[in-house]
Amino acid sequence: MAQKNLLPLILLGLLREKSKTGYELKKDFDTEIGEFWSVKHSQIYLELKRLTELKEITSTTGYFGSKVEKTYYEITSLGVERFEKWELSFQDELAVNKDEFVLKLYFIKDRHDERLKRLLNNQYELHLEKFLHLKQRMNDVFSQTDKEKNFGHYLILNHAINRESEYTKWLKDSIAECENKKQ
């Protein structure tokens, strides 16, 4: 494998809940799952074709009450099998977390570097925005009952909020350390 190909698993996971068109799957990435994964529609349609060849999904094309032709994809038992095998699998090591900003910082040696504070501030704005956005999402998506119905989603939203909270706090602290003149 060139890269660990998780897209087919995502598609199977989404189709396990209900049959969908490629466009609906694409829309899922614009909303919920888009917080945690990104993909282009071109890749989705390619992967749907491949999954069909593997007989892990089947497709039905037609006019379903509408005037536009659509293709609905449905998961097969083979697809369910593959998905559940993945869902149960353990990881034996963690992937490296690639973060462009972290990489950039690696090359900055001097604490009093002019650029450092500006870069940290730029990053702070981005992560604060994301933090607030995630808090909003949590409020919008989860009432107490919804939490019980989508517990995994609730957990990872929590995690994402914590992560951004840590990120902004770290940036704040780092900015302060830059401004601290004495040793």
Added chain:
Amino acid sequence: MAQKNLLPLILLGLLREKSKTGYELKKDFDTEIGEFWSVKHSQIYLELKRLTELKEITSTTGYFGSKVEKTYYEITSLGVERFEKWELSFQDELAVNKDEFVLKLYFIKDRHDERLKRLLNNQYELHLEKFLHLKQRMNDVFSQTDKEKNFGHYLILNHAINRESEYTKWLKDSIAECENKKQ
């Protein structure tokens, strides 16, 4: 661009400090920078070739006191220019943080799902190990003086430790929530 190609920037950044061979660059990814970025040696040699064509680095092949032929790469002013332009650039949006485990959780609906606790525990082990490893790294790499000499590296090690600390705490809390029987 297929993906945001940061490898040439990393190589330029490493070569800006001192001239190195491809093998030495590869070794950098086994140690320090390997905590924050991963790459295969095959890709390094390809990128070095490309950077040479772009005249952002130059190469010198020969026997430098040793019996083995080596090729040393040196950054040019063009290379420095490109690197510094990147180093000064601001991001206008954050990339999605792709985490296989987070993705997997997204599909788990039920709080009392058998699998959930085992998956969380597996993940906890991995992140605890990483957390301890990073703490060790911090101890090994940074005395007070070294911190002033490699401030960026110091900051991102701090961040990585905080991140793993958050991750393990979140997993612990999530495990507790699973075990909590009442609503």
Added chain:
DNA sequence: CATTACATGTAAGGAGTTACATGATTAG
């Protein structure tokens, strides 16, 4: 004497992004 580390590549193939391409429907 065998294994590990040093040292440098090429080839094949999959994964992801960007751009190209087309056409219908709906909302303002």
Added chain:
DNA sequence: CTAATCATGTAACTCCTTACATGTAATG
């Protein structure tokens, strides 16, 4: 009537990984 949204693809390109490939030097 125009723009946005719906809906589905193909093509080109490049990044990344895995595997193949070769040879020397040092270490035990």
